[in-house]
Amino acid sequence: MDFDLAGQPEIVQQAWGYGLQGWDLAKGWLLSPEAWSQFGLLLLAWFIAKLVNRKLQPVLTRWLTPPEGHLGLLSKARHFLRQFLPLLLPVLAYAFTGAGEAVVRSIFDSGAVIALGKRLFLFLAVRILVRDIITDPLFKMLGKFVLVPVAGLYVLGVLDLVQLRLAETIVPLGNLSFSVLSLIQFIIVGGIIFWMGRWSKDQSAALIHKNEDMRPATRQLAEKAAEIAIFGVAFLVFMNIMGIDLSTLAVLTGALGVGIGFGLQKIASNFISGVILLLEGQATVGDYVELDGGEAGTIIKMTARAAILESFDGRWIVVPNEDFIVTRVVNYSDQGSANRFEAPFSVSYDTDINRVPAIIEAAVSTHPRVLDAPYPPDCELRGFGESGVDFAVEFWVNGLDDGPNKFTSDVLFLIWNALKDNGIEIPYPHRVVELKADAAALAGQGVAPSAAGA
Known part of the structure; x- marks a missing residue:
């Protein structure tokens, strides 16, 4: 097969030359007893590898499967090794082929075919590794677009040539230059x-x-x-x-x-402010804070630039770290310290108000979340209102009176029940209305002048 390629591009001439070399090599393998014997050894190695793999796979799977519920270091190591079991078949074929290669080279002083088979088994192992074992997105991408192509070039025996070409291809970038x-x-x-x-x-x-x-x-x-x-x-x-x-x-x-x-x-300021917050510990993840700007919520995450607050209605508020340093911040949590709340109520003027504090304090103390320290529930007289005597009970709890907790609501229920049980009336507004008019005019309309209360 002689063709005149003098007028063709250099790359076409090189490709034609490689094709002729491949054809001559294939003809040599097809007509050579050494090549046929090596093909036979490759098939034998693959067959033996499949038999051994069939026997070893169940045994290794049982041994590398940790018992149910075991999470120790040894169990994690066994689980890690078990994921590589799909590589057993090509690795065994590679090992058996290597042993056969030593025998062939000692007899025929040639082993090109069996060396190609070894590289092919290695390519199969790489393909299984990328397709079935690697799960990390980055490594999977590198394996798919780098490792598998490199293994394919290695099988074809042109990896060194491709590396040389890539090293010779220079990419200029201004005053810099680098190879592909x-x-x-x-x-x-x-x-x-x-x-x-x-x-x-x-x-x-x-x-x-x-x-x-x-x-x-x-x-x-x-x-x-x-x-x-x-x-x-x-x-x-x-x-x-x-x-x-x-x-x-x-x-x-x-x-x-x-x-x-x-x-x-601003970015640098927020980053430094975040470091200061972490060092001082004045506000951290889990705290409920309120800023001067009106932002309020539980800190669920602190990043290098900002803190993320979650309000009670589920909204996320991103607050720059600098705001925690340069503005006034109210921290309601302070890592587990108690908070004080109060529940106001009123009683009728007919009540013996001296009995009220003891009754209310005893009732509020029954709440499982109300604390005795730093202070027990304290019922105080706050004033004399238009319709009744005003009281308020102060109580301490761990947590906030909103979101998942309803402390004030629970305490008001306790107050209501305690007052009802002791016959104490909770007043409602009363008004006295006086009607004044000319007596003769009222008599002409059939209305007697009087004072009515409502």
């Missing part, structure tokens, strides 16, 4: 390192949250410090692996400083 291979390595290494940083951050946060002896504010601060330290180390490791001189970051640092000075003042 360096860019691919940059993306892969950066993704892996920062994924490991995120995983380390999640593990450290879980460990910190298990320490219940620490105040919530201290736990938040420790978590943020660990996050900054982990990603800082990850960044330095990434720059070192990629061979980037850290002194080149001086210009970037200077530009960032100028940006903070002009456009990022």
Whole structure:
């Protein structure tokens, strides 16, 4: 098959040359006893691997399946290893093929076909790993678009050639230039390192949250410090692996400083305010706070820039951290300290008011959430109203009188029942109306002048 390709592009000529080499290699394999023997060994290795895999899979599955309810370190390790069982078949085939390759090379001094088979089994293992085992989105994407293509090139024996071409392809970017291979390595290494940083951050946060002896504010601060330290180390490791001189970051640092000075003042201020809040612990996750601007709610999350409040009606309010520093903040929770509330009521003027405090204090004390410390329920005389004598009972509880808790409502029910049980009347407004008019005019209308009360 001779064709004149002198007028064709260089890439066409190279492709034709590779095609001729492949055809000559295929003809050599088809007509060679050594090649047929290697094909036979490949089939034998695959058959033996399938038999061994069929016997080992049930045994390994039982051994690597932890008992129900066991969550220890050993159980987690067994569960982790069990997910790699789909790789057993191609790995066994690769191992048996390697043993056969040693025999073939000792007899025929050739092993190209069986070496191709080994690479093919390795490709199958990589494909199973990416398709069935890897679940993390980042690693799955890297496996699909990087690892599987690299394994395919390795099977075809052109991986070194492709690497050379990628290294020779230079991408100019202003005063900088880099190869396509360096860019691919940059993306892969950066993704892996920062994924490991995120995983380390999640593990450290879980460990910190298990320490219940620490105040919530201290736990938040420790978590943020660990996050900054982990990603800082990850960044330095990434720059070192990629061979980037850290002194080149001086210009970037200077530009960032100028940006903070002009456009990022609020962001920097909120970040520093967040650190101060975590250090001082004046407001942290779980506290119910009210700001001067009218924002009120329970802090459910504190970020580097703002705190997120959840109001009792379910709305989320994002409040910049700076507002907690420069404005007056009322913290109703203060990490479990008690809060005082009061319930007002009135009794009739016909009541012996000296009996009321003892009756009401005893009734309110029966509420399971009302505290005896710092003070027990205290019923006080507040004044003499138009319709009755005004009282109020003060009581202390752990929590807020809204949302899931209805302390004042419960106490008012207790007051009502206690007053009814003791025959004490709760007054309602009374008014006295006097009608004054000319007696003759009223007599002419058939109405007698009088004073009526209502």
